Amino acid sequence: MRLNVTVNGERRQADDVWEGESLLYVLRERLGLPGSKNACEQGECGSCTVYLDDVPACSCLVAAGQAEGREVRTVEGLAEGEALDPVQQSFVDAGAVQCGFCTPGLVVAAHDLLDRVPDPSDEEIREALAGNLCRCTGYEKILDAVRTAAGAR
Amino acid sequence: MDFLRPTTLDEALAVKAQRPDAVPIAGGTDVMVELNFDHRRPGALLDLTRIGELAEWSSSDGQISLGAGVSYTRLIGELGDVLPGLAMAARTVGSPQIRNRGTVGGNLGAASPAGDTHPVLLATGARVELASVRGRRTLAAEDFYTGVKRNALEPDELITAVHLPIATGGEQFAKIGTRNAMVIAVCSFAIVLRDGHAGAAIGSAAPTPRRVAEAERFLLDELPWDAPAPLADSFKRRFAELVAAAATPIDDVRGSAAYRTHALGVLARRTLTWAWDTYRGSARACA
Ligand SMILES: Cc1cc2nc3c(=O)[nH]c(=O)nc-3n(C[C@H](O)[C@H](O)[C@H](O)COP(=O)(O)OP(=O)(O)OC[C@H]3O[C@@H](n4cnc5c(N)ncnc54)[C@H](O)[C@@H]3O)c2cc1C
Numbered sequence: 001m002r003l004n005v006t007v008n009g010e011r012r013q014a015d016d017v018w019e020g021e022s023l024l025y026v027l028r029e030r031l032g033l034p035g036s037k038n039a040c041e042q043g044e045c046g047s048c049t050v051y052l053d054d055v056p057a058c059s060c061l062v063a064a065g066q067a068e069g070r071e072v073r074t075v076e077g078l079a080e081g082e083a084l085d086p087v088q089q090s091f092v093d094a095g096a097v098q099c100g101f102c103t104p105g106l107v108v109a110a111h112d113l114l115d116r117v118p119d120p121s122d123e124e125i126r127e128a129l130a131g132n133l134c135r136c137t138g139y140e141k142i143l144d145a146v147r148t149a150a151g152a153r
Numbered sequence: 154m155d156f157l158r159p160t161t162l163d164e165a166l167a168v169k170a171q172r173p174d175a176v177p178i179a180g181g182t183d184v185m186v187e188l189n190f191d192h193r194r195p196g197a198l199l200d201l202t203r204i205g206e207l208a209e210w211s212s213s214d215g216q217i218s219l220g221a222g223v224s225y226t227r228l229i230g231e232l233g234d235v236l237p238g239l240a241m242a243a244r245t246v247g248s249p250q251i252r253n254r255g256t257v258g259g260n261l262g263a264a265s266p267a268g269d270t271h272p273v274l275l276a277t278g279a280r281v282e283l284a285s286v287r288g289r290r291t292l293a294a295e296d297f298y299t300g301v302k303r304n305a306l307e308p309d310e311l312i313t314a315v316h317l318p319i320a321t322g323g324e325q326f327a328k329i330g331t332r333n334a335m336v337i338a339v340c341s342f343a344i345v346l347r348d349g350h351a352g353a354a355i356g357s358a359a360p361t362p363r364r365v366a367e368a369e370r371f372l373l374d375e376l377p378w379d380a381p382a383p384l385a386d387s388f389k390r391r392f393a394e395l396v397a398a399a400a401t402p403i404d405d406v407r408g409s410a411a412y413r414t415h416a417l418g419v420l421a422r423r424t425l426t427w428a429w430d431t432y433r434g435s436a437r438a439c440a
Pocket residue numbers: 042043044176177178179180181182183184185186201221222245246247248251254255256257258259260261262263267268269270306310311312313335336337338
């Protein structure tokens with residue numbers, strides 16, 4: 001089937017989309033946006049998190065056809081040109097990135113948290129990131145990054 | 154595979170009547186896992202996310218009618234005050250991303266014995282509304298769960314809503330898992346106490362979620378409803394025994410049957426204390 005979807009503000013089209021494939025597959029394999037990562041394909045790790053109509057979701061669990069006519073914002077859509085979003089910059093500055101595989105999903109989840117709760121408590125940060133797994137950092141630097149980003153915004 | 158995208162409920166029911174093999178997909182948090190891992194290859198997917206009627210809730214006569222497609226996040230945010238028990242269960246589902254997409258309708262459709270909303274729906278006396286081109290019917294939640302991952306849906310039917318009373322007393326839900334997020338319940342328990350009603354139900358401890366009738370009867374007959382005083386430990390222990398006795402759990406990777414039975418007793422005792430405290434508070438507020 002043909003899929004029409006707005007991604008990071010641009011109207012995009014994909015052809016020959018299989019009806020059972022995920023939005024994550026469409027983004028990575030058909031639209032050339034490999035920022036969102038594929039680690040588990042079962043909603044457990046959060047590395048594929050994107051905004052779907054402004055609501056963060058695991059794109060591996062969204063059927064491609066469910067995104068028809070909708071707006072998707074991926075990690076690639078957060079920076080303004082060369083200027084990183086404060087959340088991205090804080091991840092770099094805090095050393096919250098090691099292998100980086102979890103980073104795109106965490107950045108989107110943290111970005112959404114700070115949109116909703118500009119000055120979150122540590123409990124709120126932990127709760128908001130509970131669906132994102134990181135196997136490298138031990139999370140402390142990630143928490144630091146979110147706290148710093150909250151201050152910077 | 155076909156991808157069917159109705160925009161009204163009538164259209165969806167007509168499609169489902171024509172294509173009973175079409176698998177409904179709401180939040181997709183169960184369906185997509187099965188597709189991604191090739192556990193399921195349906196002839197068609199029936200997307201429910203464009204049907205406005207399913208994503209609404211309304212309130213009248215002390216009841217909430219909750220559309221099958223309302224996400225957990227919206228349920229928690231918009232109905233947390235009036236449906237505290239269901240909201241408690243919703244808060245324990247998966248992660249924020251899962252709660253943003255997952256729905257009570259999907260939980261019912263999957264009918265997993267471990268689904269978190271089921272014990273609350275059973276304990277509060279919820280009714281499940283089903284529709285097809287043949288008409289609508291509502292079933293008591295306890296008649297909806299028919300076996301392990303089986304429910305009373307006919308091939309041409311969709312779940313449209315759940316009807317449940319606005320809380321007037323105490324409601325509690327508790328679940329055992331290895332961490333606070335992203336866990337399938339090892340076992341779970343819900344209790345609802347309001348005037349003239351004592352509901353209690355177990356999850357992940359029998360082939361289906363189920364009410365614990367003897368324990369409910371004990372509460373209804375023996376709780377000091379007219380002069381709500383704190384409960385003796387012996388009373389709570391008796392309740393816990395009745396709950397544990399109603400479970401028929403299995404050993405699996407998440408826990409042994411013996412552990413589940415023990416843990417259910419503990420959850421029953423604790424949640425009874427909390428729910429009774431809330432009930433007493435509301436009884437005092439009315440006096
Ligand atoms: C990472 C992860 C964590 C999870 N954690 C939990 C948890 O903690 N607790 C828990 O209970 N569940 C959990 N789940 C399971 C799942 O999120 C829930 O069962 C959720 O309620 C499913 O809702 P959905 O809208 O996403 O359903 P979908 O996946 O869209 O559908 C589920 C089933 O219901 C059917 N269906 C959906 N809507 C209707 C309808 N209106 N009429 C008829 N049939 C319908 C579908 O055909 C399908 O069989 C988890 C899932 C994942 C991936």
